[in-house]
Amino acid sequence: xxxxxxxxxxxxxHAAIIFLVAAGLQLVFGVQKIINLACGSFYxxxxxxxxxxxxxxxSMGMSPLLVLPALVLAGFIIGLVGIPIxxxxxxxxxxxxxxxxxxxxxxxxxxxxxxxxxxxPTPQTLNNAYLAYGTANIFGAQVPTYNLLVILASILIxxxxxxxxxxxxxxxxxxxxxENRDMTEAxxxxxxxxxxVVFTVGCMLGTIGGxxxxxxxxxxLEMAVELVVEAFAVVVIGGLGSMRGAVVGALIVxxxxxxxxxxxxxxxxxxxxLVVIAVLILRPAGLFGKAAA
Amino acid sequence: xxxxxxxxxxxxxxxxxxxxxxxxxxxxAQAGPLRVGVLAPRSGxxxxxxxxxxxxxxxxxxxxxxxxGIAGRKVELVIEEETSPKDTIERYRRLILQExxxxxxxxxxxGVSLGIAPVAEEEEALFVMWDGTTQDGVKETMPDPRYVFxxxxxxxxxxxxxxxxxxxxxxxxxxxxxxxxxYSYGRNNWEAFRQIxxxxxxxxxxxAEQWPKVGTMDLTSHVAALKAAKPDLIFSSLLFADLPVFMxxxxxxxxxxxxxxxxxxxxxxxxxxxKDFMPEGVIFGHNTLYFAHPDASPLQKEFVxxxxxxxxxxxxxxxxxxxxxxxxxxxxxxxxxxxxxxxxDLQDIIDAMPERKVESLGGEAWFRKDKxxxxxxxxxxxxxxNDYDFPTLASIDAYSSDKLQKGSGEDFWxxxxxAQLPS
Numbered sequence: 001x002x003x004x005x006x007x008x009x010x011x012x013x014h015a016a017i018i019f020l021v022a023a024g025l026q027l028v029f030g031v032q033k034i035i036n037l038a039c040g041s042f043y044x045x046x047x048x049x050x051x052x053x054x055x056x057x058x059s060m061g062m063s064p065l066l067v068l069p070a071l072v073l074a075g076f077i078i079g080l081v082g083i084p085i086x087x088x089x090x091x092x093x094x095x096x097x098x099x100x101x102x103x104x105x106x107x108x109x110x111x112x113x114x115x116x117x118x119x120x121p122t123p124q125t126l127n128n129a130y131l132a133y134g135t136a137n138i139f140g141a142q143v144p145t146y147n148l149l150v151i152l153a154s155i156l157i158x159x160x161x162x163x164x165x166x167x168x169x170x171x172x173x174x175x176x177x178x179e180n181r182d183m184t185e186a187x188x189x190x191x192x193x194x195x196x197v198v199f200t201v202g203c204m205l206g207t208i209g210g211x212x213x214x215x216x217x218x219x220x221l222e223m224a225v226e227l228v229v230e231a232f233a234v235v236v237i238g239g240l241g242s243m244r245g246a247v248v249g250a251l252i253v254x255x256x257x258x259x260x261x262x263x264x265x266x267x268x269x270x271x272x273x274l275v276v277i278a279v280l281i282l283r284p285a286g287l288f289g290k291a292a293a
Numbered sequence: 294x295x296x297x298x299x300x301x302x303x304x305x306x307x308x309x310x311x312x313x314x315x316x317x318x319x320x321x322a323q324a325g326p327l328r329v330g331v332l333a334p335r336s337g338x339x340x341x342x343x344x345x346x347x348x349x350x351x352x353x354x355x356x357x358x359x360x361x362g363i364a365g366r367k368v369e370l371v372i373e374e375e376t377s378p379k380d381t382i383e384r385y386r387r388l389i390l391q392e393x394x395x396x397x398x399x400x401x402x403x404g405v406s407l408g409i410a411p412v413a414e415e416e417e418a419l420f421v422m423w424d425g426t427t428q429d430g431v432k433e434t435m436p437d438p439r440y441v442f443x444x445x446x447x448x449x450x451x452x453x454x455x456x457x458x459x460x461x462x463x464x465x466x467x468x469x470x471x472x473x474x475x476y477s478y479g480r481n482n483w484e485a486f487r488q489i490x491x492x493x494x495x496x497x498x499x500x501a502e503q504w505p506k507v508g509t510m511d512l513t514s515h516v517a518a519l520k521a522a523k524p525d526l527i528f529s530s531l532l533f534a535d536l537p538v539f540m541x542x543x544x545x546x547x548x549x550x551x552x553x554x555x556x557x558x559x560x561x562x563x564x565x566x567x568k569d570f571m572p573e574g575v576i577f578g579h580n581t582l583y584f585a586h587p588d589a590s591p592l593q594k595e596f597v598x599x600x601x602x603x604x605x606x607x608x609x610x611x612x613x614x615x616x617x618x619x620x621x622x623x624x625x626x627x628x629x630x631x632x633x634x635x636x637x638d639l640q641d642i643i644d645a646m647p648e649r650k651v652e653s654l655g656g657e658a659w660f661r662k663d664k665x666x667x668x669x670x671x672x673x674x675x676x677x678x679n680d681y682d683f684p685t686l687a688s689i690d691a692y693s694s695d696k697l698q699k700g701s702g703e704d705f706w707x708x709x710x711x712a713q714l715p716s
Contacts, residue, residue, distance in 0.1 A: 003521035006546070010514035017511065112336075121340030123534030127567045127682075130541055142520075144545035147513060216542060217510035218534040218565075221336050226508055258514040262521065265503050266475075 002140035007258050009138075013147040013216075015254025016154035020209030021227055022234035022246040023161065024202035030241035031178040031198045034089060035097070037104040040228030041111035042079070042203045046210025047219035048115055049078040051124045053211075064132035067215065068149050071129075075211035079204025086199035090192070108228070112221050121221065129215035150212050157208070158247055161201075165243065174198060178241075236276050239289020248287055326369035327362065327626075329354070329619065330388035332399035332409075333423070334375040338508055338533040339401045342561055342611040343375065346399065346423050348604065349612035349654070352596060353619045363623045364630040375400055378408035385409050389418045395639075398618040400425035401611070403447065403478075407434065410441045419639060421622055423614035426665075430477040431705035440643065442621070442664045444614060446698040448705065450578045451482035451530060453670050453697050454557035455489035456714060457576045457690055458526065461674055462553045463493075466525035468500045472515055472539065473530045475504035481705075482530040482557060488709050493716075500524050505535065512539050516546050526553040537565040544570035557672070563684075564606040568677040571684050575675045580610035581617075582655040583671035585685045593654045607681070610655070617653035617668065621660060624651045656691075663701040667694050 025039045053074035054067060062070060085107065092099045133145035165171040177184045177194045185191050210219075217223075234253050238245025253272055260271035279286060331350055334343035354368040362368055371392050373384040381400075388394045396419045400406045406425025413420040414435075421442040427435040431448060435441060471486070473479030483502070490497050501522035503515045516539070519527060527549075531539050536559060543549055549572040559566060560579035583589075584597045584607045596616070600608045625646030629637035632645070650659045656669035669691055676687035696715045699708035 003517070006517035006520055007514065010517040013513050014511050116336050121334075121336035121344060123338075123341065123565070125534070125537055125541075125565055128569055130545055131569055135545060135547060142547040144542070146545070213511070216513070216545075217538045220338070220508065220510065220534050221340070222338065222508050223510060226510070258517065261503065261514045262518045265515075265518070268504075269506070 005138050005141035006143065007262055008255070009141070009143050009147060009151075011255040011258030012151055012251070013254070014257060015250040016151045017209050017213045018227065018230050018234055018253060019154055019246055019250035020157065020205045020212070021231045022238070022250055023158070023243060024205035024209075025231055025235055026238070026241055026243055026246045027161075027205070028199055028202040029235075030243075031174055032089075032093065032195050034093070034100045034104070036202070037101060037228060038085070038107035038111065039202070039206050039231060040224035040226070041108050042082070042206030043210040043213075043227050044115060044219065044221075044224040045078055045081065045111065046075045046207030046212075047214040047217075047223060048119050048124065048210075049207070050074045050211030050214045051119075051126055051219055053077075054126055054129060064128060067126075067129040067132050068146070068153065068212070071211040071215070072153065072208055075208030076204055078211075079207040080200065081207075082200035082203025083196060085203065086196050089199065090195070093195070108224060111224060115219075115221055119219070123218040123220040124214075125218045126215045132215075144216070146215060150216075153212060157205070158243075161205075162243065170197070230272070233272050233276050236286060237279050239286025241290070242286065242288035245286055245288035325366070327364075327366040327396075328369050328371055328392065328394040329622070330385075330392060330394035330397035330399075331370050331372045332375045332381060332385060332388070332397060332405075333372070333615075334401055336374075337376070339375075341533070342401055342424070342609070345609055346401070346611040346615035347372065348600065349596070349608065350398070350615040350619055352599065353616045357619070357623060364627045364636070368619070375402065375405055378402075378405045381405045382408050382412055385412060386416070389416055395419070396421065396622055398615070398622070399423050403428060406443070410435055410438065410443075413440050414438055417639070419622075419643060421618040423618055424611060431481050431699075433702070436663065436702050438664060442618075442646065442660050443666065445581070445666050445668055445694045446705070447478050448481055448485050449670055449694050449697040450557040450580050450672070451485045452489065452709070452714070453672050453690075453692055454528075454555050454576050454578050455486040456692075456716065457672055457674075458486070458528070458553070458555045459490065459493045459495060460690070460716065461576065462526060462555075463495065466553050467497055468523065468525045469497050469528060470499070470501035470503070470519050470522050470524035470526070471528045472501075472503040472505065472512075472519060473528070474532060474535065475506045478532075479504065479530050483528065485705075485709060486528050486555070488706070489714070492710070492714070505531075507533065507535060509535060510538055512542050513546070515539070516543050516548050519543070520546060520548050524552060526555065528555045528557075530557050532558050532561055534562070534565065536562050537567075540566060541570045544572070559675075560609050560671075561611070563609055566683050568682055568684060571675065571677065573675060573677050573684070574687075575684070576672060577675040577684060577686060579671040579686070580613075581653070581658075581668040581670060582608065582610040582613035583686065583689060584608055585679075585681075586671065586689060590652065590654075590656070592652055596654050607683075608654075613654040613668070617651065617655075617658050617666065620651045620653055621646055621649070621658070624649050661701060665698070665701070667698075669693055670697060 028036045136145045234249035238249030398421045401424040410427045471483045473483045555576040557578040559577045629641035629645040647660045658668040673686040673689045675684035679685045
């Protein structure tokens with residue numbers, strides 16, 4: 001029982017992180033129709049900035065118990081970098097998808113040098129933060145409390161995002177813009193503002209994800225590329241542009257990976273891509289995606 | 294009057310004069326600085342190690358230059374980055390063809406080394422590796438190179454850590470688990486560990502094998518899998534940031550409670566392995582440099598003090614490898630210079646380097662006749678009882694690599710079955 005909980009929570013923790021990045025990817029694609037390859041860079045940016053923010057907060061005497069909210073705040077603040085980046089992306093909104101892919105891929109590569117310039121080539125870690133909340137005993141399983149808090153934070157973010165999109169005026173405008181940009185513009189919606197808001201929120205999801213993961217792991221120059229591949233697996237499984245798809249896709253990827261690591265460790269990556277291939281063959285639009293007309 | 298014919302003839306004459314018959318001969322002028330090209334990673338997973346090596350080779354060059362350089366010529370470093378094999382080969386060619394360096398040193402990745410070594414032989418240009426080998430797995434691909442000097446075999450630290458696991462933990466474990474990087478280094482280390490346990494008559498049962506790919510920053514599922522297997526001992530040759538992440542996540546999940554831990558390559562990441570999450574009594578491999586050795590040479594003590602004062606962190610074995618590469622080259626050049634009574638040519642230097650013992654940071658070191666390094670290795674059980682924020686060694690075991698690596702031309706798996714291993 002304890003082992004099952006350990007394994008399950010390991011998978012859900014991983015799912016919680018990739019959900020945030022994939023949700024940002026989905027949101028941006030759903031509304032702006034841009035496949036944002038730079039989403040992994042936002043994740044890495046959140047991780048690096050999270051380390052700097054916590055180091056600063058620690059120097060100001062912050063209690064170790066405030067690490068998690070401080071990281072969420074750090075991710076939120078650095079996510080504002082999405083505003084100027086969205087201005088750059090405006091140049092390719094109406095252009096061919098290949099331009100968009102090249103531009104966001106260019107951003108992904110450029111960010112790697114930005115990280116190297118500001119934080120150096122050495123992987124950065126937050127030493128004490130991960131252990132600050134101690135260990136929780138769940139039916140005999142010793143689980144880092146921090147992992148549980150990250151899972152909880154991801155659930156709250158997913159619920160909050162869902163509530164905003166479904167139950168608020170801005171949510172309705174965003175959904176309407178996603179459905180038909182020209183029509184909403186004809187009705188007086190400033191789609192440029194909507195795009196700016198959506199892209200910045202998508203960026204923040206990535207930066208918060210990166211900030212949250214860094215106490216458990218490390219910020220490294222490769223983490224952007226590593227995660228972007230997994231985030232796209234989530235998107236393919238869940239369906240491009242679907243938030244529900246991001247939740248289910250992330251859970252599938254996280255749990256399949258966790259089970260593969262136990263049962264047949266060599267198939268850790270293979271198992272995820274077998275599912276991706278199966279979805280592409282059997283349900284090309286993904287589990288929750290809309291099939292092309 | 295210049296026409297096409299005499300322009301071509303003139304060009305050919307200039308080329309012939311410039312090259313002296315050998316198109317890509319390094320420019321060993323007898324005056325001016327001795328130019329040493331350095332290839333080291335500055336980013337990526339090996340960026341930390343590369344940076345440490347670069348700092349050490351710069352320290353070595355400054356030190357040698359203060360004493361008159363190498364055979365009277367100042368050392369000038371020309372630094373390039375080690376990245377992918379293809380790009381690094383291009384930079385290597387640039388160093389020897391455009392920068393006309395007298396020698397190239399560096400490399401950490403065996404994957405890159407395997408690409409560059411044949412090029413060095415082809416170009417007839419001296420290459421001294423820091424940490425690169427020419428092994429395909431454990432198989433030597435260049436048994437008798439002329440121009441390429443290589444580091445100790447990659448498996449030395451695993452062989453030593455396995456011996457120390459037997460020495461310190463014998464009778465205290467039966468169920469063993471491994472979490473090792475998913476490439477030949479990790480797989481060979483794990484296999485070597487099991488072979489050595491078998492050779493020493495240790496009864497064991499493998500209860501889990503984990504193979505995370507390099508750079509995996511979420512190891513919680515791997516930790517859960519290891520916990521589920523309930524091992525008595527965990528052997529891990531994880532490197533780079535992966536090891537601190539594993540230790541942190543394992544510690545937070547109480548994975549190491551009552552479990553013996555063997556980390557042959559821990560020293561590479563010692564600054565990131567904080568006491569907060571490091572259990573004590575871990576077999577902790579420092580490879581060829583243990584920065585806090587109480588009986589270290591004055592050279593090591595001076596280097597460590599300078600390094601820690603300047604960079605606010607401890608140096609690890611890449612510093613020793615980089616220092617050794619330059620010191621071995623210096624010794625070879627000076628010996629050849631003395632023998633010849635004038636500036637030696639490249640062939641004289643290459644002939645003078647093997648079996649010439651030099652003082653490196655971690656102790657005496659030399660190149661064998663087959664141009665593979667022999668150095669001292671340091672490991673031991675760790676303690677957190679020190680003034681640093683990371684572990685040091687509670688007791689130090691020091692073995693020469695001539696007891697830890699296969700002889701020239703030998704097969705590693707055959708060697709390990711019958712080698713005279715220290716105990």
